[in-house]
Amino acid sequence: MSDERNTRRLTAALASAMVLATAALPALAADAPVPNKGDTSWMLISSALVLLMTVPGLALFYGGLVRSKNMLSILMQVFYTVCVVSVIWVVYGYSVTFSEGTGFNSIIGGFSKAFLKGVTVDSTAETFTHKVVIPEYAYIAFQMTFACITPALIVGAFAERLKFSAVALFVPLWVTFVYFPIAHMVWYWAGPDAIVTAAKAVVDAGADVAKKTAAEAVLAAANSNAGMAFQWGAIDFAGGTVVHINAGIAGLMGALMIGKRVGFGKESMAPHSLTMTMIGASLLWVGWFGFNAGSALEASGTAALAMVNTFVATAAAALAWTLAENVEKGRPSLLGMVSGAVAGLVAVTPAAGYAGPAGSIVIGLAAGFICFVFCSTVKNKFGYDDSLDVFGVHCIGGIVGAILTAVFAAPSLGGQGIFDYEANKVADYVLMKQVLIQCKAVALTLLWSGIGSVIIYKVVDVIVGLRSTVDEEREGLDIADHGERAYNY
Amino acid sequence: MSDERNTRRLTAALASAMVLATAALPALAADAPVPNKGDTSWMLISSALVLLMTVPGLALFYGGLVRSKNMLSILMQVFYTVCVVSVIWVVYGYSVTFSEGTGFNSIIGGFSKAFLKGVTVDSTAETFTHKVVIPEYAYIAFQMTFACITPALIVGAFAERLKFSAVALFVPLWVTFVYFPIAHMVWYWAGPDAIVTAAKAVVDAGADVAKKTAAEAVLAAANSNAGMAFQWGAIDFAGGTVVHINAGIAGLMGALMIGKRVGFGKESMAPHSLTMTMIGASLLWVGWFGFNAGSALEASGTAALAMVNTFVATAAAALAWTLAENVEKGRPSLLGMVSGAVAGLVAVTPAAGYAGPAGSIVIGLAAGFICFVFCSTVKNKFGYDDSLDVFGVHCIGGIVGAILTAVFAAPSLGGQGIFDYEANKVADYVLMKQVLIQCKAVALTLLWSGIGSVIIYKVVDVIVGLRSTVDEEREGLDIADHGERAYNY
Amino acid sequence: MSDERNTRRLTAALASAMVLATAALPALAADAPVPNKGDTSWMLISSALVLLMTVPGLALFYGGLVRSKNMLSILMQVFYTVCVVSVIWVVYGYSVTFSEGTGFNSIIGGFSKAFLKGVTVDSTAETFTHKVVIPEYAYIAFQMTFACITPALIVGAFAERLKFSAVALFVPLWVTFVYFPIAHMVWYWAGPDAIVTAAKAVVDAGADVAKKTAAEAVLAAANSNAGMAFQWGAIDFAGGTVVHINAGIAGLMGALMIGKRVGFGKESMAPHSLTMTMIGASLLWVGWFGFNAGSALEASGTAALAMVNTFVATAAAALAWTLAENVEKGRPSLLGMVSGAVAGLVAVTPAAGYAGPAGSIVIGLAAGFICFVFCSTVKNKFGYDDSLDVFGVHCIGGIVGAILTAVFAAPSLGGQGIFDYEANKVADYVLMKQVLIQCKAVALTLLWSGIGSVIIYKVVDVIVGLRSTVDEEREGLDIADHGERAYNY
Amino acid sequence: MKLVTAIIKPFKLEEVRQALTDLGLQGMTVSEVKGYGRQKGHTEIYRGAEYAVNFLPKVKIEVAVSSGDVSRAVEAIVAAAKTGQIGDGKIFVTSIEHSVRIRTGETDDTALS
Amino acid sequence: MKLVTAIIKPFKLEEVRQALTDLGLQGMTVSEVKGYGRQKGHTEIYRGAEYAVNFLPKVKIEVAVSSGDVSRAVEAIVAAAKTGQIGDGKIFVTSIEHSVRIRTGETDDTALS
Amino acid sequence: MKLVTAIIKPFKLEEVRQALTDLGLQGMTVSEVKGYGRQKGHTEIYRGAEYAVNFLPKVKIEVAVSSGDVSRAVEAIVAAAKTGQIGDGKIFVTSIEHSVRIRTGETDDTALS
Ligand SMILES: Nc1ncnc2c1ncn2[C@@H]1O[C@H](COP(=O)(O)OP(=O)(O)O)[C@@H](O)[C@H]1O
Ligand SMILES: Nc1ncnc2c1ncn2[C@@H]1O[C@H](COP(=O)(O)OP(=O)(O)O)[C@@H](O)[C@H]1O
Numbered sequence A, B, C: 001m002s003d004e005r006n007t008r009r010l011t012a013a014l015a016s017a018m019v020l021a022t023a024a025l026p027a028l029a030a031d032a033p034v035p036n037k038g039d040t041s042w043m044l045i046s047s048a049l050v051l052l053m054t055v056p057g058l059a060l061f062y063g064g065l066v067r068s069k070n071m072l073s074i075l076m077q078v079f080y081t082v083c084v085v086s087v088i089w090v091v092y093g094y095s096v097t098f099s100e101g102t103g104f105n106s107i108i109g110g111f112s113k114a115f116l117k118g119v120t121v122d123s124t125a126e127t128f129t130h131k132v133v134i135p136e137y138a139y140i141a142f143q144m145t146f147a148c149i150t151p152a153l154i155v156g157a158f159a160e161r162l163k164f165s166a167v168a169l170f171v172p173l174w175v176t177f178v179y180f181p182i183a184h185m186v187w188y189w190a191g192p193d194a195i196v197t198a199a200k201a202v203v204d205a206g207a208d209v210a211k212k213t214a215a216e217a218v219l220a221a222a223n224s225n226a227g228m229a230f231q232w233g234a235i236d237f238a239g240g241t242v243v244h245i246n247a248g249i250a251g252l253m254g255a256l257m258i259g260k261r262v263g264f265g266k267e268s269m270a271p272h273s274l275t276m277t278m279i280g281a282s283l284l285w286v287g288w289f290g291f292n293a294g295s296a297l298e299a300s301g302t303a304a305l306a307m308v309n310t311f312v313a314t315a316a317a318a319l320a321w322t323l324a325e326n327v328e329k330g331r332p333s334l335l336g337m338v339s340g341a342v343a344g345l346v347a348v349t350p351a352a353g354y355a356g357p358a359g360s361i362v363i364g365l366a367a368g369f370i371c372f373v374f375c376s377t378v379k380n381k382f383g384y385d386d387s388l389d390v391f392g393v394h395c396i397g398g399i400v401g402a403i404l405t406a407v408f409a410a411p412s413l414g415g416q417g418i419f420d421y422e423a424n425k426v427a428d429y430v431l432m433k434q435v436l437i438q439c440k441a442v443a444l445t446l447l448w449s450g451i452g453s454v455i456i457y458k459v460v461d462v463i464v465g466l467r468s469t470v471d472e473e474r475e476g477l478d479i480a481d482h483g484e485r486a487y488n489y
Numbered sequence D, E, F: 001m002k003l004v005t006a007i008i009k010p011f012k013l014e015e016v017r018q019a020l021t022d023l024g025l026q027g028m029t030v031s032e033v034k035g036y037g038r039q040k041g042h043t044e045i046y047r048g049a050e051y052a053v054n055f056l057p058k059v060k061i062e063v064a065v066s067s068g069d070v071s072r073a074v075e076a077i078v079a080a081a082k083t084g085q086i087g088d089g090k091i092f093v094t095s096i097e098h099s100v101r102i103r104t105g106e107t108d109d110t111a112l113s
């Protein structure tokens, strides 16, 4: 989301065309919208909730699934990821993701806001509603939590065998070269104001051809001041592509490149504490309300809808996985149920503010069932060792969600449709067209992240090496990497 | 709480009498109140907090108290309950609880909102303040979490011996035939607007007898468009009867019908992890702020009062239990302290927005002490095996709270009294009358839930059977029902 | 923060001087500000977050670090502290901390609000912005959580050896004689309205000397109706001195007076569950957003800034400790990383709403590094047994933060400066002067709490005795004090 | 002196302890072990991974007795630990050459209890 | 009858169990132990406190066999448990004087499995 | 060869290990056990349920030594483990017929350490 400042920079870049259109700007400055404190309150707590998802949520969800000798290594990798990424976010991450880029703006932003330059307690960021803004710091905090959790998701794929030093290097590289660009491509746009103002100028121009042409240029410029996938029209309410597919494919690449754990398939690698995994899954659920409903950027009916959707899609997916497991194995497991819940959370992420509750239940059922098949059958068939099913849950769940979002966002299927800021109404919805656009965005993410991640793994391998020795792996990474043990009962 | 839509349906049903009164309605539509985003923000986060209470809160509070071989079974039963109830809630639960019923409206609502039909992001639900509304989706989400936690409370009573398949069947039946009716009976009403508008029409009618008679009929209709206990005048701020007495008595019936655990009274059944129980109790406390203060439906002074009350009643009850234990056993235990805290939370639930802080401290002290006596003495005397004291804490604590609410809601004792929407002021308060009404509501709940639960246990027993075999119980339900173990250190 | 009521009491006390100035008051009453629900929502959730910090957050952070035989004793001490302090808070704590004192108002308040006398759901408390108020109950709840966590921090210093009965007595004494005075000295003031109104009266007086003199007297009275450190000009956004230095020095005194644990330095005292410690640290982080950003008392840009600062200072400190450990010991540990995070949280507490994000990163780096050196080297050199490094992290981190707040609050270094309510603008900032003021406040806290705590330990020793017997300590306090064990796997 | 080692089902521990105490055998040492034998284990499934768990939880009791007490001790354990179901466990008797009570330095039979 | 007690590396348990089963020895009792020997431990650091951890996780297997099976059992264990690295562990053979199967009361060799 | 088995108080483990090491006995195997004897346990109360806990945490040390080292080992353990309080524990000496070092196949005394 760009803010008023962006609007101004845009203005500069288009100075010639703007001559006729600038009349509106002083007025805009005069009655610049101020944040509603209800929105601010909601964005602040949503940010806290997303941190809760990551630490301790995700850390425990993952940590419970490894053997106790690797518990601390997982906790540490997740905690470290949050720390290093949040500092990077302030230093340049926010800037390259959410400011206008110079040169490759459809791919990556610029450095004009490095170190949050120019942001004050009075700066605001636009939301998806024209004239509704939130404090820019709140927006920065909220988006920071997204940048933190995404690479943390990846570590599950190569858990129990990657050296801490490798993770320590991988995360900053990955977030810089994979996450920031993808987030920019999917989420960066000029914001409602630039478009509404420009659209109004076009209308106001009336029969005056010169004025109209100029105004249309401004409008086109505003529309094209956005990331590549955004320009395609891809929709992703809270990060199905940016977060889950992105991390999921990176995880798969890691699992493939790094190879299986010592003893994989021979020794028991039973989770050391499903209690921790359950706590983690529950906190993911609770925190995900901040993630999904917070992505409305307002404390609105849409946020409430996103919350209901996030609730029931998760529930439906948990039930679907449980049922499938009951049918196939005869006993439904807690791990299955919470895995299903996470799959549902992943899948409803892009749809949360677009689909209706009934549509979300269907999305959940589909995700629960498909991810179950993937984790319990497909994976075994291929035989790679994605330790904690990052690919099977996040990438597959993310793809299911991205595509079904196109289906259940359709107003005819109870969805909210897509808002057209130029026309100031919900746009006509062509379902298959949207499905294709979603597929395109998915493909972009799979390719960018897949290829980017492979390169980064290679680089890390060359610099510090990826894998622990067999002896270290047997002894456990907690002792080997950190000189501690998780438990001394 | 009904919403504007209900008001309209009511209007239709009373068409003849309304002819003279409808003048007000177009105006109402014209300046229909919109949600304050501060309220919306508070309701969203409150909903998240109530989920936090249940998973992981309640699951851990209970889970820590069982033997480790049954840990996953408890976690799963609670998690499953949330999943299945939330889906049911969207499908028909919300509708039968909070829409107007056809025929038996004093007992149960209707199906007009099944699948949340007609609810949009702009729909609103009324609060307890006239003209203050919240997004209906927020209300749905909030109330959904209440429906989820109530049956989850019950599973503690028959923990460590009920088959998962029995729980899987019991929960949907119970929530449908016990929870939804009780919630409707206690909480459903026409909302402030119907009453205030009708009351105003009566006043406006002045000396015009025909007009007045018609207006009074409308007012009477609005007043009687409410659940049975609501019409009696029973007050229950956040669910003392609906949630705690309701679940508590159902638990007791279960414990009695299912019988004692194998080895009860002979083998040690010491809690496997009081750490988990403490985490659970703490999260219950934190989440209960959403439960109680959220029940104000507004981010208001009343919500803040409910929060202070919820804080200190809990603290007082924890201290009371601790002290009692210290006196009787010589050593105060953590389990005692957190049990007291939960008893206090239960007892302050109906009183949270009615009593003052000093009154809440007294409620807490009473609940802590009475529940202590109940769990450590009375229960042993009767010898039934309510594994996790669902009856002793939730039902007894709930009854203490329901009755003391009548006492400490009294303005003369620092309480808020009861608001009279017709008169637009706090009503005169007759303490003993209110005590009797509360007792009546308690009795209704005990009977409805007690009898309903017995029938449902029987039905479940016939269909899938209730109890695990002795061997399964010895091995533990985790292996027997779910094929997993909680811990592999 | 005082509320309107305070203003009135002040008015009474200054009746003579006020004769000329009261003209403004009726108007004030007429348009008395009402709370913005967004602020209320934020304060309520912030209160819940601070409780989350304490239970289970702090309890787990500490509990994980002790041996399993003392787990429950720690959990119980923390939980008990919350319970007893919150009841005291309602009974007299809030009153003596935040009402005007009689006689020693620069040190301690009075009893006029004991049992929250006079507080209603419509009472309001002022914030730091003129005319912005929040429900007084929300303010009471929020500040209550601060009173609860502070003594709970101390128990880490003498963990694993202090009798529960000693803690049970120590906490009420300490909170009464140390915490309430310090909080009053640092945070109590007349509020913006008294000052702004009085300042306006001075201006309005114009050339009228009599009027002006009278008005100036009122202004002086308003300015001096504040705690001692507040009057000095000490700044402490969320409690660096009041909470952390205060508790940290009390802990050190305890560790010194009580002596080392049996077997200290000879037997392994390895943490029994770093998993719990990590959960605790994470919840501290999440909850600290309520603590720091909530201390803005509004859902504002400043709150958002405090949140960003709290995020990145913590991250930077965690990275600093990790790096230092890596350099010195060769292996970075999870315990080190989360200890660093807590050090960062402590250090950014006084700075949260004053510094900029870059300044906060520096504060975090400094705190992480200095506390690392302290806990791993200095402490060993002196050889005292501060079991869980309450001094090394909270007191040292608090001092680092208090002083660096003076540095990075400087507008020239990206800070917010200090608002001058009389002049209605940010005051000129003299960095070294502010550093000295901060040092003075730190010294005040160290002395008051240091000496006060020693006296209280002595008193407790005389009345119930401080320390467990050697046998009890060997067996563990869980059995000895509470008759329970934490784990039965 | 003999060491009687019994491997039994965990929930029988209390009964066995009682039975031995009734005989006047007031000392024993107990460990949690896992047993493999005729009694079959179970299968655990964690997402895609299936593990056959062959070892079952058992409790090992070690009682040092003077040679004359051996058969009474063995009989008492058998009586108390028997359920008749597979997996009830085993008793092994081995010989102790020397024993010491650490506290007093007493040796052999007098050290036993 | 003899009791073959082997202390091995934990991750070798499954292979050893398999090897013994292949010999037809269908019973054993296993405990988690900590071993001290030539294999060196590690140092753990928790904030300021450093602990040398000398004990390493090992698994102890106890198999009661009839005297004739001892050498085969020992060889099988050695073969399965050996990695050639320090810390592979030890085997001790002691004598069992008497054994009982609790379920049936069978004694001595017939009690073994 | 003999197996010296000592049951001691857990906090004495480090001192005993040191004492044995000082004798040149560089190997041992340790398990966590629960002991029942003269030392009395405690009562635990969980809400309404009271449990008498009779078993106390102990550590079992097993050291295989060549026959000549037995008495020195026993004495060292007694000296190190003794507190003089009830519950200090016991030492049992049994005979080992055969021993093997898995890594090398060395047997008997040379296998011991
Ligand atoms: N040969 C053996 N050596 C050591 N322990 C054994 C042996 N056979 C059985 N056990 C122990 O006895 C337990 C019960 O044995 P199992 O064959 O299952 O049943 P049962 O004793 O009723 O025939 C096993 O779990 C194992 O701990
Ligand atoms: N004398 C002994 N008595 C009992 N157990 C021993 C003895 N020596 C070694 N052990 C056990 O054998 C394990 C391996 O011994 P170690 O000396 O480390 O390696 P290796 O057997 O390869 O020489 C030890 O960890 C310990 O459990």
Ligand SMILES: Nc1ncnc2c1ncn2[C@@H]1O[C@H](COP(=O)(O)OP(=O)(O)O)[C@@H](O)[C@H]1O
Pocket: D026, D027, D028, D029, D030, D062, D063, D064, D065, D101, D102, D103, D112, D113, F007, F034, F035, F036, F037, F038, F039, F056, F058, F085, F086, F087, F088, F089, F090
């Ligand atoms: N007859 C026995 N057989 C096996 N172990 C025993 C026996 N008697 C005592 N023990 C072990 O020795 C420990 C200490 O014994 P106890 O009688 O309490 O004290 P003490 O050895 O000082 O007389 C017990 O906890 C138990 O583990």
